[in-house]
Amino acid sequence: MRRSLLSSRPLNIRHLSLLAASLLFAGFQFSSPAAVAQTAQFSPPAALAQKGTITYCATLDNPPRAFYDPQQRPTGFEVELGAEIAKRLGLKVNWVQLKFVGLIPALQASQCDALMQELFIRPERLQIIDMVPFSRTGQRIVTTKNSALKAASLEDLSGKTIAVPNGTTIHNLANDANVKLKAVGKPEINLVVLPTTTDTFQQLAAGQIEALGTTTTAASYYVGLRPNDFRLEGEPFGLIETGIGIQKGNAELVAAIKQSFDSIVADGTYKSMIAKWNMQGSEL
Numbered sequence: 001m002r003r004s005l006l007s008s009r010p011l012n013i014r015h016l017s018l019l020a021a022s023l024l025f026a027g028f029q030f031s032s033p034a035a036v037a038q039t040a041q042f043s044p045p046a047a048l049a050q051k052g053t054i055t056y057c058a059t060l061d062n063p064p065r066a067f068y069d070p071q072q073r074p075t076g077f078e079v080e081l082g083a084e085i086a087k088r089l090g091l092k093v094n095w096v097q098l099k100f101v102g103l104i105p106a107l108q109a110s111q112c113d114a115l116m117q118e119l120f121i122r123p124e125r126l127q128i129i130d131m132v133p134f135s136r137t138g139q140r141i142v143t144t145k146n147s148a149l150k151a152a153s154l155e156d157l158s159g160k161t162i163a164v165p166n167g168t169t170i171h172n173l174a175n176d177a178n179v180k181l182k183a184v185g186k187p188e189i190n191l192v193v194l195p196t197t198t199d200t201f202q203q204l205a206a207g208q209i210e211a212l213g214t215t216t217t218a219a220s221y222y223v224g225l226r227p228n229d230f231r232l233e234g235e236p237f238g239l240i241e242t243g244i245g246i247q248k249g250n251a252e253l254v255a256a257i258k259q260s261f262d263s264i265v266a267d268g269t270y271k272s273m274i275a276k277w278n279m280q281g282s283e284l
Contacts, residue, residue, distance in 0.1 A: 040090025042259045045252040048113065054086050055094040057103050057112035061196045063221045064277040065118050077277040081134065081261075082116040082244075084269060088260040099195055101167035104129060107245055114257065115245030118215060120169050122240070130250065131243030132258050135282045138239040139170050140219035143211040144204060145231050151211070152234050155180060159187035163200040163212045166193045170213035173238065205229060217282055224278075241284070 040049075048054055058078065060066050066076040074095050086093045096112050103115050107129060121131050141157070143149045151157050154177035164171040171193060178188040192209055194200050200212040201222050214222075216236045223230045244261075246254050264270045265284075274283045 041088045041263065042256060044089040044091055044256050045250075048089070048091060048253070052090075053092045053094050054089070054114065055096060055112040056082050056114055056116035057096045057098050057106050058082075058115065058117045059100050059103070059196065060095065060097045061198055062118055062215075062218055064279065065217060066116070077135075077273055077279055078116050078118070080273055080276075081264070081270075084264055084273075085257055085260045088263060089256055099167075100165060104245065107247055110247070113246075113253065117245065118217070118242050119245050120240045121243045122169075125245075129248055130246045130254050132246065132254060132261060133241045133243045133284060134261060135242045135279070135284060136239060137242050137282055138216040138236040139173065139213060140216045140236050141211055141213055141233040142201075142204065142219050142223060142230055143233045144207075145227070145229055147210065147231075147233075149211055149233060153177075153237070154189070154213070155186075156234075157189045157211065159190070160210045161190040161192060163192040163194050163203050163209045165197050165200060165214070166195055169238065169240075170215070174213060201230075217279060220278070 043049070044054070058066050058074075060068060060074055060079075062076075062078075064076050066074065066078040069075045079095075083093050096106070098106055100117075103117060103119070104125075106112055107115055115129075118135070118137055119125070119131070120137070121133060125131065141151050141154075141162075143151075149157075149160070154174055157177070158181050162174070164174055171191075174189055174191055178191070181188050192200075192203065194203065197214055197218050200209075200214060203209045204212050205226075211233065219232055223232055244257055246257065261270075270283070274280060
């Protein structure tokens with residue numbers, strides 16, 4: 001059984017997250033134990049083949065997609081998918097942990113080869129990076145189990161205090177909701193912007209906020225861990241595809257990752273990973 005990231009026991013995960021904030025572009029590097037290079041099924045770009053390694057940047061704070069197990073090893077759906085993609089390219093994997101807002105700048109600065117992250121495919125992102133779709137996700141409001149809060153949309157949170165992870169889509173949507181609320185003379189949402197998804201749930205558990213906004217997968221995961229403390233409010237909204245981020249114009253790496261991913265889908269490995277991590281409904 002995976003340990004809750006919200007347990008009362010002091011967590012090394014938290015310490016790692018705090019340290020990562022001060023090392024935004026350097027990050028932390030981990031070799032994935034599941035990523036030992038094997039004979040390639042597909043050809044990676046020459047530069048990666050020469051190194052023998054692909055470096056992924058990720059927040060590693062987004063269960064069940066990517067997080068740390070009790071032994072402080074990266075695990076989760078995206079970690080396994082990234083390792084499998086690399087294996088079929090004959091590459092080992094190196095993980096660099098960053099805050100969400102540092103992911104794209106780190107990719108552009110060649111701190112990593114790809115972003116293996118729940119990164120929404122939006123027109124503005126496609127102007128600055130290339131992306132290979134690998135799943136879908138949406139947004140969800142979460143509140144405490146006994147809360148009287150009712151919200152069918154973000155605008156229904158007028159005057160409420162909610163937390164969102166910094167730089168995420170739900171953060172942007174909440175800002176948009178505040179523009180609409182202000183235009184009609186209603187109280188704006190009191191937004192508490194925090195570094196990570198884990199931080200938002202910790203504040204909700206401590207009673208410091210009334211609700212939070214996060215992705216559908218993170219919402220289901222945390223509510224599933226603590227159904228007596230948290231509940232989902234309203235319906236999912238903003239369903240969108242997510243993709244692996246790659247430097248703009250690196251067509252060779254885009255093609256290699258897509259070829260490897262397509263084979264993972266074709267042979268049923270992808271479906272097995274979705275089931276293992278309870279990600280049904282998030283598959284392409």
